[in-house]
Each structure stands twice: as structure tokens, then as C-alpha cells.
Amino acid sequence: ELSSKPYFPDERGFPFRVIADHARACTFLIADGVLPSNEGRGYVLRRILRRAVRFGKSLEIEAEFLHLVAGKVVDLMAGAYPELKGRRAFIEKVVRSEEERFLETLSAGLKIAEEMISLTKERGQTVLSGADAFKLYDTYGFPLDLTMDLAAECGLSVDREGFDRAMEEQRAKARLAREAALKEETPEVVPDLFVNVKNDFVGYRRLKAMATILGLAEGGEAVSLVSCGQTGGDERRVTVLLDRVPFYPGGGGQVPDQGELRSTTGALAVKGGLRLPDGRILVYGAPISGRLSVGDRVLAQVDEARRRATARNHTATHLLHKALKIVLGEHANQAGSLVAPDRLRFDFTHFGPLSEDELSRLEEIVNEKIIEDIPVKWKEMDLSTAIAEGATALFGEKYGDRVRVVSIAGFSKELCGGTHVERTGEIGLFMIVSEGSVGSGIRRIEALTGFGALARMRRDREMISEIASSLRTDVANVVGRLEELMGELREARKSLEEAKIKDIHRQAEMLCSNARTVDGVKVALGQVDAGDMETLRMAGDLIRNKLQSGIVVIGARSGDRALLLAMITSDVTKRGFDAGRIIKEAAKEVKGSGGGRPEMAQAGGKDPSGVPRALERAYSLIAEEAGRTCSAGA
Template identity: 45%
Template sequence: MQKLGLNEIRERYLSFFESKDHLRMPSFPLVPQNDPSILLINAGMTPLKPYFTGKEVPPRKRVTTCQKCIRTPDIERVGKTARHGTFFEMLGNFSFGDYFKKEATAWAWEFITQDLKLPIDKLWVSIYLEDDEAFEIWTKEVGVPEDRIVRMGKEDNFWEHGTGPCGPCSEIYFDRGPEAGCDDPNCKVGCDCDRFVEFWNLVFTQFDKDDQGNYHPLPRPNIDTGMGLERLAAIMQGVGSLFEVDTVKNIMEHVSKVAGVRYKDSAKTDVSLRVITDHIRSTTFMVSDGILPSNEGRGYVLRRLLRRAARHGKLLGVEKPFLHDVAETVITESKEAYPELEEKREYIKKVIKVEEERFDETIDQGLNILNQYIGELKENNQKVLSGEKAFKLYDTYGFPVDLTIEILAEQNMEIDEDGFNKEMNEQRERARAARQDSDTAAWGGDAFSTLDQNVSTQFIGYFEFASISAVLAIVKDDKEVDKASEGEQVKIILDKTPFYGESGGQLGDIGTLESDTVKIKVLDCKKQGEGKYIHICEIESGEVKKGAELKAVIDLERRQSISRNHSATHLLQKALRNVLGEHVAQAGSLVTPERLRFDFSHYSGMTKEELEKVENEVNKVILDSIPVEAKEMSIEEAKKMGATALFGEKYGNIVRLVKMGDYSLELCGGCHINATSQVGTFKILSEGGVAAGVRRIEAVTGLEALKVYKENEQALNEVAAVLKSGAADVVKKAETVVSDLKAAQKEIESLRSKLASGAADDILSKTVEVKGVKVITARMDDLDMDGLRNMGDTLKDKLGSGVVVLATGKDGKVNFITTATKDVVGKGIHAGNIIREVAKTAGGGGGGRPDMAQAGGKDVSKIDQALSIVVELVEKQVND
């Protein structure tokens, strides 16, 4: 049997099926595309589901892939066994209504026996109990001996998931020999021991299961196969687990080198080595696909894996961040098959290192507190940590609850999960109450929730900016009323409205509602989930009644400014993805008439060059005057077109797609201009971090951008005037002024040094001697702290032996310094103790080393008094 490396096996497999007219497709990202049912891709066929269901047309009827996958249900078992892992690669060949069992089985057998040359006497095949067709094909056409085929039940060899396409499957096993098995004399294919390893599953999707449980033959059956690459590599390399496969082993050896431990030397350290090795593979690939650590969804999966690996590093004695370095080996081992790893190498390492450092800030404190809790439990012979304490660890110290559970389990302890969940729910209630008290929740009170559910508003404001609308409801002081009069603050629901209700980061419209008898100012408009648009109003004159017809008019100039900024956020997101990478995703936005704010996922500050590229790209698209179109369509159709959607956002069956030529496609319910040229111009004001992995750009467009340019121009002209220079020469003039200033400062320092030298000679003349120790004290209010220290060093050098205490009262601040030569320190002098007592006299404090100390004070008037006690202090310290 050949001993092939994992990377070679992958290439051989894909090349083999290419020779069978399969289209080789690259691995899909770990982030599911258009499949909200799962967080992460967990099987080779998962991203191909639209082709199997017929929702999308495959690029070819025969496809082969090597798909990166992550599964986390057994995360607690990773490390404890040699067979569990969260990251793996799945080889697959697929037929969408083309070939079926005959070809699938023949090619599988050809690949493993002729290409890989696996020994036939080590191979076994399982089939579904009732699948006689598969039995006939395997035995009579492929040539597998009948005694090498095992029939198994529905639980093992029939693939189905609820209703829909399903079918029997056939699995191929490798016999690792009796030495790898159990002691059961009846050990055979299907046993849970490690002897018979299932490595390839061929699924024959030939039925459609209905709601009544009936199976109907599919007119065009499909083939879906899956083979674990690491599992096959372990067989080919004759090793017992995925952690001994060449590419994975190389990662583990890197971890072992950092930790100073060897695999298989200790069962305890082996657990940590396996955890770190597996988890760094997962995290490297996840970050490469744009996932960032967070406390929700797939970001939480990433954070959990990273922090679990970091903790096991600490268990191995690794105190400094190291996972980002191990990621280098992950990238090196897999970059040929996944070139995006190499392209994003520095970014991947940065994300991992930042998260490691963040965890370092919390882990030690959390571990110390948890260890205290564990000690208390042991003292009281208890096994359960209270939910309150577990929640405090989580909420106050940022210590992950799953880590608390895992550490307790190592001590045969557990948390009170009911108590923990109760604390979590109470926190959510507090947060909900806080939101209810906020301005954004004030309009959603009980008065609206008790209205007839049929009361709703038709929004017509995309294309119409005024309407004649009927008043459906009036709410005053959170109670529904029939009428309201001048001076009253009310909330009004209309049957139709041109007013945009605040949502998606875009502010609501303002404007007026009026008739012959009433004039109402609309201060804001909010959108309630049930389709009600809440107009927040102030009645300026007259009286409004329920059922009245009013003319509704929005502030169009303000709306247009908002629309410019909203369209600019779409352009900005696309430009950011082009410049920084596909990992960029919207994390929040705010669109006002004056400016736009855009939050996005990225793990480091943008450089000046990157910001310039983004700004230039957006302005180029503006100048191209690309039409901006908005269309309603099904969610499936929009996703098929490649529309960008917000992760976690809930969309209905019908969505609104905003299209800016071929440049930008986004699902968006907001207001936009008709062509990119109407944005006018785009100017970035600032870029900065708002959270871990989240950056924020603030920018302006249109007239506001021109205003910024004018302000900058005015500032430039004012600086030029001050420097007595033309605007074009202001930089050169400023450089000359700065150079002259530096030269002048240098000359001033030189003169100060000469004056100080003269002053030093004068001060030295006032030296006193106490018990054989020379003492100098002086007040020098013209010096700052640096000058005071320099003078102290000068006097000490000139004095040769003794103590120097200096003070300054510059700018209302009191500062003291004390220096002492080594010989007098040997006589008992301690500069830190002297300065402490001196500073106390002036209302301050400080200290330092025996030979050098400094301190501050609060009362300038006490400086002379403070210096007067120095001789007495020295006298007390000198050894007799």
C-alpha cells in the first residue's frame, strides 16, 4: 500500500473525477451562502443543496469538490479522544440527475483499488438491508465478493432528513486488523471499536419522502458521496488517528515545540496538544473565510475554539500568546489547496493574536476567582457551583460559561445551570426594560399594541413625497384618543404615508400634516413591526380628529440628503471589500441628513493609503453616474443574483434589492438617489475602532462634503496668512518656521545650560556639611521637572560626594528631586525616605531609590519650609 501525504491524496481524488468528466469546484466558504438553517458548513454536500433540490441549476451535472467543514456538537470530546475533531476536509463526487449507482460504485472501487492501491482483502462494503440493486451491482459488476458485503438497517445505511429527497447508502470500510479491534470474538463491520474504519459513504438519492411517510421514486435520482480526507490519509499512512496524519502532525509538532512537551509522553498533555492542534486548524480557516470573534453565532463558535485552545496552552505552561504563530504552520500545510490562506496570512495572524491578547486580560483573573470558588466547594464537600457565581464570572469578568463548566467537570463538579439561566434571563429583562425607557421605545407602548391588528399603514414614500391620508389613530400620553388640539404632543397613524419610518440605520422623515382646520409638525416617524408607521407630532394650530383627511408632506431636501448618504454607504461597503478583502461585512450604520456612519468587520486600523483608495474608488463610481435601481423580488431570486445581506437580519419572502449597475447589489429597504452622480462627492472624515474587530468610518457627501472642503480651504488660507505665505507655499513656509524654531530652542537650551552651570557654582558655594556628609538644597522656580533633574545630576557630579535636594514651584506645581552619591548611601542615606518627608511638608508625597527619588507637592508657599528640614533628616540618617 502506498504511503501518500494528505495533500497528494486530495489532488489525486479531484484529478481522478475530473477524468470522469466532473467539474472540479473550489471549496465553498465555511460561512453558508444563502442558507440560514446552519451556522457553518458541516458536510461536503451542504453548499450544493440548491442543486440537489432543483432551486438552482448546477454549473455541470457532474461535480467534484474537497470541502472544508466544521462540526462542533462534540467539542467537549475533542482532545479526550484521538478520533474527535472540529475541522475536517470532505472529498465528494456528485451527480445531479446524471449517473447513478452503477457508475458511483465502479468509480469508487477503481479509485481506491487501482489509483490508491488499497489492498482488496482489507476492504468491506455495507449496503442498506433492502437494497438488492446495490448488492447486484457490487457483486456482479464491480466484483466485490458476496462475503465482503454487509447488509445494515435504516439507522446506518439510509440517508434521510425529514421529508424530501432521500435514499439508501453504501459505505466502504477498511479493516485495520484484529490488533486495532476489541476483545469481542464477533467483532465485525459496524462495531464501535477502531478495527473497521468507514471512510467513504455513497448516498443514492432515489426517493422523495412525503408528509405521510411514503417514498416516491425520483424521476432523476442523484449521487452524493462523502469521504473524510483525514480519515483516508490515516489509512494510507498506517497511523491510528487524524492527529498522526502528516499535515496535522506537523501542526502538533509546532505546538509541542512551543510547549516543550512531546506527544504520547503523557495522557494529560496529549489532551491539550490535540485540543490546540484541532482548534487552531478550525480558527485559521474560519478567520480566512471572514469570521471574526464575537459573542453571537459563528463568531461565538470561533471565540470559543480560540479561547479553549489558549487555555490549553496555559495548561501546558505557555504563558504568552502563541496560537498566531502556530497558524503559520496551518497556512503552510494547506495553502496550495486553499490559496486564500496565503493571501490573508497576516490578517489571519492579526485576528488570532488580538483575540489571544484579549483573552489573556480576562483568563488569569477569572481562573483565580474560579479556583477560589472550587476551593470553597471542596471545603464544604459540595459539587455544584451556584448559578449566581457562575454568572458573576461570565458577566463581570468575561469568563466564558462553557469554560467554567469544563474546568468544573475536571474536578467532578458542575454549575447550577437553572440558576445561571435565571440570572441570564433577569439580565435580559433589565436590558429590555432599559430599552423600553429609551426614546426609541417610547412610541411602541401599550396604546399601539392594543390597536386593531388590521390598522396598518401603506408606505408610498419611495416614489411619492406627498399624499392625502386618513387618520386611523391618535395617541396622547400613551392612550388612544379621538381628537387633539393646538400645543399637544401626539402620535398619529395614517392609512398611507410618504414618511419613511426609522429603520436600517436610516433616520425617519420629518415634515407636515395639514388641512384647512389644522397644521401639524411631524418631528419624527417610527416604524412598528406590525406595519404601523408612527408619526410623532406637535399640533401647531387647530384640531385633528380620528378619521380626518390630512395632506402629508415630507421635508424633501432633508430626505434627499439622507438618500445621498444612504446610497454612499452601499458604495462604501463595496469599496471596503475591494480594498480590504471579502471578510468586510456591515456591523451597523447610521444615515442622517448631515453625514453617514458605517461600522464594519476588520481587525486593524486602516492605513492612510487604504483610506485614500476607498475614498477614490467611491468618488470614481459617483463620477461614472451609474443608475440606481430598486426592485422587489423573492429572497431566492435576490440571493441567486448575489445580493449582499446583513448577517442575522430577518428577511421576508419578498425583499427589496438595491442595484447600482454591476458594482453593488444589496438587500435594503431604505431610500436612495436615482444615479450615483447625485451623491455629488464623498469625503471620509474619520476611521477608528468601536469594538474588537469592528471599525467605524464617518463620512459626508454632497453639500456637506463641499462644506468640509471650504472649511479646510479657509483654515489653509488662515494658516498661510499667519505664516505670511501663499497657500501653495504654506507647507514649505511651515517647514522653514519649524526648522528656525528648533534652532532657536537649541540656542535657548545652550544658554540655559550656561546659566545653570553658573547657578550651579553659586549653589555649590552654599554647601553645608552634616556628620561628614555634604548637603546642598536649592529652590529653582525657573526650571521644569526635566531641568530640575539635569541640574541635580550636574550638582552631584560637581559635588563628588554628598546629597542634593532641589525644588521648583513652576506653573503652580511643586516638584522635588533628591540625588545621593554611592558612598553616602553606604553611610545610611536614603534619597527616597528624605524626599517623602520633604514632600509631606508641602502637602504632597513620593519616594524612590536610595540614590535617586522625586516627589510632588500641593502648596507652593511651603517649599522653603520643606527644604529647611533636609539637614535634620540627613543628620538622623547618617550612621554614627
């Protein structure tokens, strides 16, 4: 029905079967919470969805259609899979959104691909380069197989090996960037450092602990002693292994704790931590006084204010995650996060921007749970038990046999190794400060809690007070006063526009009355007070209409730019006069260029002082052209 073409069971029906199969796969993937993206399951979904759309093109279906096929899949399969029926609108919306995005990509990519193919043929080559094919893929999202199809239609092949090399080069660059970032964030640790030495994390229950230094390292080598007097100062990275560690080493998006190690002989500022693959925790930082040695007893003290601020933000992300599922649907899954003491950032799967109502509802739900002061509890259990009890696990995350489950009674239950508040009331306040896209199918919310949210509210209040003061009103009437001023501004602009139009009419009348005649052709020529090309064209239209028959050449200064315009009535163009030719020559006087049709042409230039010369040059050209047409007629 959509293609108005008959179905055949042989190879002619292949596009129909591909679309049906892919529409079914897309429907079930989206129902299962998968959204189109550039990696993992989302990438598989995107590829099969776009392949179905391309086969729709082969059936000459130009408009969006796949969401209609997905709806039909729901109709046919809802009996066996009733959950599809409740998600029908969402499935259709996701498919349509991705289909529209792909059609836009196709439109832009087709133009670039055609240009590349044309240039390849002009050079006498029969192979489209792998670099060009990769640019289409990487920059414009153009699938390689579609590029190969287009090339084949034009008698070309594609350098597949070159494409693969370019793809591998990009992957290598990405790997190097990731490794560089990891190296930047990770203290130097040699593989055999601190062998057979274990330690315990005690930071869930306490923020300070007496501990023994089991090992020290600096510059990737084990040392027995570090002192404050050594070179490097605050930039030094000393790695410490303690037998008992209250410092959270970072993980799951949460930044590491900071704090201090202090003994009777010296102290070290802890700047971060790292959990090794075998579970051991290292901390690193720089000495700030005296010296520390292997075997020393130290007081390990976590920065309490920083830890509590981070915990507020971490628990808030759990509340936000659940709120997103309530407001947007079960497909809204965590796709990344940053939990720092000063802010939180939460990435989640969703296909479009959130409305103001949705953002307000999220804030409302989270703050309701904060006000309810719900206990936040955690316990360790087997992974299978946690999943059976309904704990949320992140897709793609690796978990051990034993996991830590953080529960906000009656609201949220997630697998999480981070630090949290004991009751939601400790968060104080939750405030969303931004929401936007960070990739196809991935949205990001940034938010503040506690004192950070309070500071932001205070800043916003002060800003509104300053605005109210500038508007000479009180805070309660700011919106009304702004609307009043906007109305006045609209009226002022309207009056200014009317005055501008009157002035353009006056200038047009003057130029028409001063029009010269060249071999029976009226020529209106002069400089106009117009600040942009749109106004200049308005003046040109008025003059041409008043002349009824003739040539118009006008110019204007627009800041540091020159503007030129030529218009010729159709009866005069029949005599051989060409606006494009006239304007092209005149533009040289303003150090510019331009062109157009015989009836109208325009130009811009860098030298506004040359406008009078350009107009005179145009008049000379018109006179010369008139002489030639006169001689030809004789």
C-alpha cells in the first residue's frame, strides 16, 4: 500500500522482506529500551532501521513510512507480546524521529557524494578514493554501501581498502586519546609494585582511620621514604598503599575522595585514589610537611565537607534516574554520569529534548523524595539475588558475583559502589541547571544539590533584583515590566520601519525624477541610504516600477562594505543590456565581485568609498552598450 507496488515471492520481493524483517526487529529493540545511537545495541538498531529506509527508497517511497510499518508490527504481535501495545506511541515516535534524521543526512550527503563523484570523473579516474568515502561516512553519516551504490550507478568503484585504512586510523587516534586521558588521570604504578600486599576499604562507615603505610612509590618506582623538601612541590605524585583506606577511590562516575595523611613526622595531601584490578586501593598526592616512611602509622582523614557534598550529589542521581523513568518511560536508562562535590551530571537514553513541563516534573519528584527524608540503605548480596529483587543494573557494566545494592526505600534500588547520604533529607535541595544533547539518542542533565543549589538560587535572585532595579520596578513586576517594554520596542521598530520605507520612497522618487536618457532608455542611477541589501532591493523595486521601462543602478554603504544593485526591465534586456555584466564590471571599483541574471544582479565590496566610481563606471558601460546596440540596429 505504501509503495503502490505489487509483491512478488521471488527476488523482486526482496526489498519488501527486508523492510518487514527490519521493522519487526526495530519494534522489539525499542520496546526493550534500546534507542538509536553510535555504539552497542543502539548502533545495531540504527543500522537496521536505516537499511530499511534505504530499501524503502528502492521502492520509490519518498516520505517517512517505517513508523507506520512498526505500528503494523505492534498490531500483529500485541496478542503474543502485550507490552508492545502500551509502548506503541513511543516506538512510532522513536522510529519516525530517527527516520527523519536519516533522510536529512541522506539529503546533505547526496549532494556532497555527487560532487565527489563528479570531480573523480573529471580527473579521468574510475575509483572513488577511500578518503572521500570515509569523509562521507564520518562527517555526514553516509553509509559505505550507499556510497558504493551511488558510485556504481555512475560507473565508478570505491576504494574499500582505503576506506578501511581511514577507519582504522581514526580508531587508533581515539585509542591514543583515551590512553592519554587515562595516563593523565592515573598515578604511575609499576606492575610488580606492592606484590602480595592487600588492604581494606573502610570508607563506607568512617571518614578517618588509623592506618599503616605498606608501600610508597614515586616516578613509577617503589621508595622507602618521601619528604617535603624534594623537588616537584605540589606537582609531585606520590602513590601510597595503606592497610586500611577510608578514601573512596572513585568509580561509577563518582570522583575520588581527597584529604590528608598525617603522622608524627610528616603529612601528605591526598588528591585522589585508584582501585587496581585485584581490588587493592591506592591513594596519591604530594607531601606537605616533614617526611613519611614505609611502616609509619598515619591518621588517614577524608575531607568531610567534600565527601558529604559528593554523597548528596550521588544519591540525587539515583533519585533523578528513577524520576526520569517515571516522567519519560522505562527506556530512560543511565548512559554515563559525573558525581563531583560541586555538581552532578547525568546522561540518559532519550530521543529528544525535554520540555519545560518535563523538567519541572523531574525537579518536583526528586525534591518530594528529599522532603520525605527517606532512609538510604545498602547491603552486599549475590548478583543473581540483587537482580531478582529488582535492583537496576547498567547495561554493559561488569559486575562481580557479590554486589552492593543501594536502596531508597519504596522508590529506588540500584547496584552501586559509591558513597551516599544516610537519608534523602540530607540532600537539602535539587535544582536542574541545564538539559541538552551529547549525542544521538543521549541527553544530559546537569544539576546542583545542597549548598550548591542554594548558592545558585541566591545568585539568580540577586540577578533578578538587579534586573528589577534596572527596570525601575520590584521583583514581582519584572515580567510585566519586560512585556511592557517589549511592546514599546515593537512599536518603536514599527515606526522606524515605516519611516525607513517613507525615506526609501522619497529617495526613489528623487532618482526617478533625475533619471537620464541614453538612446531612448531611461537610466536611474545614484547612491541610496540603505544599510543592507534587502533595503537596497526594496529601493530598486520601487524605482524600476516607477520607471516602467529602463535601467536602475544604485549603490549604498553598509558599515565597511559597499553594496551595488542593477535592475533592468524585460523590454530593455531584449535590446542586449545585461545587469549581470554591468554589475560585474562596476564591482571592481569597490574591490568586490558579484553577478546575477540579465534582469537583476548585485554585488558587495570591501571599499565603500568606491561606490560613486562604481556608479559612474556602470553609466559608462550602459552608454557603451547603447552605442553598440545602436550601431547594430543601423
